[in-house]
Structures are given as C-alpha cells and as structure tokens.
Amino acid sequence: MSYFRAIDPFPLESPDWNKLGEFYARLGQGRLSTTRCAGCGRTAWPPRAFCPECCSDRFDWVDLPSEGTVHAFTVQETGLPAGFDGPRIFAIVKVHGHRVFSIIVEGDPGRITLGQRVSLKPLRIADDPKGNPRWLPAFTPV
Amino acid sequence: MRKVALVGAGVGKFGVRKATYRDLIWEAGKACFDSVPALKPRDIEGLVVGSVMPERTAFQSHISSLAAEALGIRPSALSARTEHMCASGTVGLRYAYAFIAAGLADLVMVLGVEKLTQPTAEEAILNMGAGVDREWEAAFGLTAPPCFALAAQRHMARYGTTEEQLALVGVKNHTHAAKNPNAHFNKGATLDQVLCSRMISSPLRLFMCSPITDGAAAVIVAGEERARALTDTPVWIRGTGQALDGFQLTSLPEDYAHWPALERTAQRAYRMAGITPRDVDVAEVHDCFAIAELIAYEELGFCPKGEAGAFVAAGRSDYGGDVVVNPRGGLIGCGHPLGATGVAQAAEIFVQLRDEAGARQVPGASIGLTHNNSGMGEHVVMIYGREAP
Ligand SMILES: [Zn+2]
Numbered sequence: 001m002s003y004f005r006a007i008d009p010f011p012l013e014s015p016d017w018n019k020l021g022e023f024y025a026r027l028g029q030g031r032l033s034t035t036r037c038a039g040c041g042r043t044a045w046p047p048r049a050f051c052p053e054c055c056s057d058r059f060d061w062v063d064l065p066s067e068g069t070v071h072a073f074t075v076q077e078t079g080l081p082a083g084f085d086g087p088r089i090f091a092i093v094k095v096h097g098h099r100v101f102s103i104i105v106e107g108d109p110g111r112i113t114l115g116q117r118v119s120l121k122p123l124r125i126a127d128d129p130k131g132n133p134r135w136l137p138a139f140t141p142v
Numbered sequence: 143m144r145k146v147a148l149v150g151a152g153v154g155k156f157g158v159r160k161a162t163y164r165d166l167i168w169e170a171g172k173a174c175f176d177s178v179p180a181l182k183p184r185d186i187e188g189l190v191v192g193s194v195m196p197e198r199t200a201f202q203s204h205i206s207s208l209a210a211e212a213l214g215i216r217p218s219a220l221s222a223r224t225e226h227m228c229a230s231g232t233v234g235l236r237y238a239y240a241f242i243a244a245g246l247a248d249l250v251m252v253l254g255v256e257k258l259t260q261p262t263a264e265e266a267i268l269n270m271g272a273g274v275d276r277e278w279e280a281a282f283g284l285t286a287p288p289c290f291a292l293a294a295q296r297h298m299a300r301y302g303t304t305e306e307q308l309a310l311v312g313v314k315n316h317t318h319a320a321k322n323p324n325a326h327f328n329k330g331a332t333l334d335q336v337l338c339s340r341m342i343s344s345p346l347r348l349f350m351c352s353p354i355t356d357g358a359a360a361v362i363v364a365g366e367e368r369a370r371a372l373t374d375t376p377v378w379i380r381g382t383g384q385a386l387d388g389f390q391l392t393s394l395p396e397d398y399a400h401w402p403a404l405e406r407t408a409q410r411a412y413r414m415a416g417i418t419p420r421d422v423d424v425a426e427v428h429d430c431f432a433i434a435e436l437i438a439y440e441e442l443g444f445c446p447k448g449e450a451g452a453f454v455a456a457g458r459s460d461y462g463g464d465v466v467v468n469p470r471g472g473l474i475g476c477g478h479p480l481g482a483t484g485v486a487q488a489a490e491i492f493v494q495l496r497d498e499a500g501a502r503q504v505p506g507a508s509i510g511l512t513h514n515n516s517g518m519g520e521h522v523v524m525i526y527g528r529e530a531p
Contacts, residue, residue, distance in 0.1 A: 074291035084283030
C-alpha cells in the first residue's frame with residue numbers, strides 16, 4: 001500500500017460532477033473557452049458559475065482565441081510534487097485580456113521569453129476514476 | 143475594547159524531526175508554560191490551534207481538542223482550530239486577541255503546530271499543493287516556489303533587483319538562524335553558497351527558499367488585569383490588520399512585485415498602533431522566499447517601492463541598521479512549519495521586547511512587528527509594544 005497514490009491531484013472534469021464540465025469537453029476538442037455571465041454579460045477567467053458582480057448563476061460558454069503571450073514565467077527545476085517532473089515551465093499567458101495560469105509544454109526552458117507568443121496545446125492527464133479522459137489547458141511556443 | 147498582551151511564549155525545535163505531531167505539541171506547550179511559572183494548563187480558558195494539513199500528514203482532525211488533551215487544558219471560553227495556510231498561526235492569534243478584547247475570554251493559549259516531513263519529501267511537496275487552487279493551479283503541479291518566482295522575475299525586471307540582492311536575504315537569515323538553537327539550520331551561509339545553491343524555480347535558488355519543516359510554538363494571551371498580575375513585562379498587542387487581494391495567481395494585481403493587500407494591512411495596523419514604520423525596531427517578516435522579504439520591506443514602509451534590494455545590501459535590515467528583520471532566522475533559516483510560523487514570530491517578538499533574546503537580542507527593542515502571509519495576495523500584520531496601548 002502506498003497511500004499518497006490514493007490522492008487524485010486533478011479536477012473532476014465530467015459534467016456529471018462539475019458545473020464547468022463544458023469547459024473540459026471543449027478543451028478535449030482543442031478549444032479554449034470560458035463563461036460569460038447571462039445576467040450582466042461579463043466574461044470571466046477562469047470560468048465560473050456564480051457572478052460576483054450581479055450574483056447571477058446563469059452563464060453561456062464562449063470560445064477564447066487559442067493564442068496568447070507570456071506575461072510572466074518561471075522554470076521549476078527541482079522540488080516538484082510527487083508525480084510531476086521538472087524542468088517545468090509555469091507561465092501566466094495573456095489571452096484576449098485574461099491572464100491564464102498554465103504550463104508551457106514542448107518548449108526549450110532556456111528559450112522562453114516575456115512577451116513570447118504561445119498557442120493552446122491541451123494536455124492529456126490521467127483518466128478520472130470512472131475511466132473518462134481528462135485534459136488541462138497547456139500552451140506551446142508558436 | 144480591553145487591552146491585550148502576551149504573557150508567555152515558547153518554541154520547540156524546528157527541523158526534520160523524529161517526532162510525532164503530538165510530540166511537537168508537548169514540546170511547545172512545555173516551553174510556553176516554562177515561561178510563565180505562575181500558570182498551569184488548568185488555568186487556561188481558551189485554546190486556538192493553527193495547523194494546516196494534519197489530515198494529510200498525521201491523519202488527524204479535531205486538532206484543538208487533541209492539543210487540549212495533550213496539554214491538560216479544559217477550554218471554557220474558546221476552543222478552535224485555524225487553517226489559513228501559511229498565516230494560520232497569526233490568524234489564530236487575532237481570534238484570541240478579539241475574544242479577549244471583547245471580554246469573552248481572559249486567558250487564551252495560541253499554539254501552532256505542523257508535522258510536514260512525512261512520509262517522503264515528494265509527498266510533502268504534493269501536500270503543499272493543497273494551499274493553491276486545486277482545479278486551476280495545483281493540477282498543473284503548482285506549489286509556492288513558482289508563485290514567488292514570478293514576483294522575483296517582475297521585481298528584477300522593473301526595479302533592477304539583482305540575484306545577489308536576493309541572495310543577501312538568504313545570507314542574513316541563515317546567519318541569524320545560527321544563533322537560534324530552535325532553527326532548522328544552524329550553520330549560516332556565505333554569499334557564494336547561496337548563489338551556487340541549486341536552482342529551485344528560476345530565479346529562486348535553494349538558500350533563498352524556506353525548507354519543509356516540522357515544528358510547533360505557543361504563546362499565552364491575556365486581558366490587561368490578568369496580564370499585569372502575571373508579569374511585570376507583558377508584551378502588548380498594539381495593532382493588527384488582515385487583507386486579501388486574491389487567491390488565484392490570475393486574480394492578483396497584474397504586477398506581481400506589488401502587494402497592495404500588504405500595504406493596506408500594514409497601514410491599518412500602524413494607524414491602530416499609533417506608530418509609523420520608522421518606529422519599528424524589530425520585525426519578523428514572512429520570508430518564505432527571499433523576494434517576499436524584499437517586497438515586504440517596501441509594502442511595510444521600511445523603504446520606498448523598488449529600493450528593497452539596495453536596502454538589504456546596505457545592511458539596513460540587519461543589526462545596526464534601520465530595523466532588524468528576522469533575528470530568529472526567518473522562515474529561510476528556521477524553516478516554515480506552516481501553522482507554527484506565525485506563532486513562532488510572535489514568540490520571537492515576545493522575547494525581543496522583554497530583553498530575553500540572548501545572543502540575538504536587538505538592543506533596546508520596544509516596538510516589534512510580525513508579518514505572516516498566505517501566498518502573495520493575503521497578508522496579516524501584528525504590532526507589539528513594551529508600553530501598553
Ligand atoms: Zn453578472
């Protein structure tokens with residue numbers, strides 16, 4: 001028995017379990033999307049099912065551009081959590097005015113620069129406990 | 143509101159400890175009660191325990207009752223646990239302060255305890271991911287070092303802060319820790335050692351980061367009358383503040399080198415205490431990473447925005463300077479047992495303002511400040527004085 005493996009570090013993405021399930025369904029199709037409040041029209045990042053401006057819980061899904069620029073980044077070489085390998089490029093990617101936290105995959109850690117253009121590259125992670133595929137919104141250099 | 147003071151404080155040995163969660167509680171309780179011989183556990187009316195992840199590391203909830211049992215305390219006015227990530231200890235102190243100030247309790251112990259280093263280092267780090275947003279951050283493998291690395295990158299780009307200036311925070315705090323027998327590290331560090339230590343998350347190197355540490359600390363807080371009866375040298379709580387800018391990295395202000403929540407928190411605490419930043423003699427600030435200490439100098443008003451690198455390089459945050467920052471060795475030198483950190487900071491100010499800090503005494507210290515944060519977006523400040531408010 002190795003008890004830390006009983007911890008699932010990833011979100012439950014299925015719409016059966018998550019109000020934001022549509023986000024992950026679209027991500028699996030290569031689309032980056034988010035919520036637009038049906039009450040006041042504000043677009044949020046990350047997507048959310050309650051609007052702090054107008055208190056509405058109604059929202060629509062809108063697609064975002066799949067390209068953005070690097071607003072801030074760091075390369076973590078050591079000290080990563082169990083199950084995650086280094087070097088790992090963490091970045092804040094500016095997409096259509098939103099700051100998106102993500103990682104940059106398939107890029108040379110020594111060549112990432114501020115302002116660099118990157119595009120969406122959905123990252124397949126471990127299946128959920130029911131065997132459904134799961135994805136995270138990662139980016140890769142253009 | 144009633145006046146409130148610390149009347150006792152004690153800290154256990156911080157480090158990679160061959161000790162259980164309960165052992166750590168016993169050690170801090172013993173050290174704390176030893177500092178107030180007139181008090182026994184049965185005299186304590188309230189207990190607040192700051193602890194972040196015992197469910198993961200010790201498979202233990204129901205923390206305040208566990209600690210009460212271990213120390214023989216029978217709470218009659220207040221018993222609670224505070225979980226507020228890295229600031230849990232100071233948040234617990236604020237609860238004790240408010241209960242006593244309001245007259246709902248008279249004598250409260252605040253204990254912080256964390257057993258982080260089990261069973262393996264990688265798992266301890268995985269657990270730390272619970273402190274950021276699991277769905278939008280931790281799922282990517284994010285923990286604290288990359289967050290603060292973003293602040294360092296920005297501070298260096300905007301203000302010209304150098305890697306050497308970051309390293310000097312590590313040198314200072316490791317050097318201070320060498321005079322603190324309870325610190326995780328006792329060997330000190332040279333500039334070369336810090337600059338050559340391995341890269342954790344660029345530009346932050348190992349000796350610019352706080353380690354994963356076990357530890358516990360406790361203080362006893364009392365109302366004015368009780369405090370004066372117990373000791374001739376109570377350490378008074380003069381001001382406090384707490385503010386949040388955001389939880390996720392992407393909801394914080396865009397400029398990661400500017401922490402408005404800390405600036406607001408500090409202003410509020412200074413106003414309440416009736417002092418200015420220049421009045422602070424000794425400060426325990428939350429140097430989870432070297433960049434955090436530099437940004438704290440600026441937001442706390444010790445130096446103008448952007449000048450923290452020069453401030454540390456000129457020795458102005460060390461003995462003989464404007465304000466001695468982190469005399470016990472800070473989180474970098476002492477380690478960062480999450481829930482224990484804020485309480486250990488208070489315990490250091492307690493001994494400093496009573497002239498009981500021995501080899502690390504700040505001469506004549508009469509105003510002390512602690513700053514504890516939970517990520518870059520949430521900050522808690524306490525101000526203490528030798529003189530009653
Ligand atoms: Zn709305």
